[in-house]
Amino acid sequence: MDLHTFLQTRRSVRRFKPDPIADSALERILTSATHAPSAHNRQPWRFIVVTTSVVKQRLADKMSAAFESALIADGLATEEIEKQITRSRTRILAAPVIIVLCLDPSELNQHPDQKRKKAEYIMAVQSVAAATNQLLLAAHAEGLGGVWVCSPLFAPEAVRDALELNESWEPQGMCFVGYAENTPQPRERKELKDIVVMVVE
């Protein structure tokens, strides 16, 4: 497979076989993720790898509680809340490996200027996102599937609690990784003509 075909055949995989992932494959995936570019080479990414049912259960419990409060506040009907909570719990419990991506802001460049400070923080978020994408591509290279989910961003305290995270680590997202139960169809992409501007003069 040429590299472009490889890049274009990554899919978000949401259903997994229960087969475990070898530690050696996980280590290669995490190592490749750390070769992503990062602003000032600060490497603000942190990875928390969850493989055991007991921790998945704790994560599902804490995140569901936070999710339920948010859905109640949104005014959703009880049945709909139960449906969404069950779906979210099932996804966490069924994922063979969960890798939570955090941002550690402790080594970012400090600036008194608020605009510059904000830009440094955005660069750190972008760097963690670059590592997350690299992680998904590395999983694809191992013949594994994965999906990036944003729920930790909405329930950072629940994630911090469940995983006993360092105070300064900010949960940004998580990836569910495993052997794909099936290969999803490609999602539609916008055409280049609609999203690219070639500036010639």
Ligand SMILES: Cc1cc2nc3c(=O)[nH]c(=O)nc-3n(C[C@H](O)[C@H](O)[C@H](O)COP(=O)(O)O)c2cc1C
């Ligand atoms: C920042 C980000 C957040 C995402 N959050 C979720 C999510 O919460 N749940 C989910 O099922 N997929 C999530 N996705 C996956 C996208 O839905 C998926 O990448 C998109 O539909 C394109 O499909 P593809 O990855 O198979 O090409 C997220 C992707 C990104 C980049």
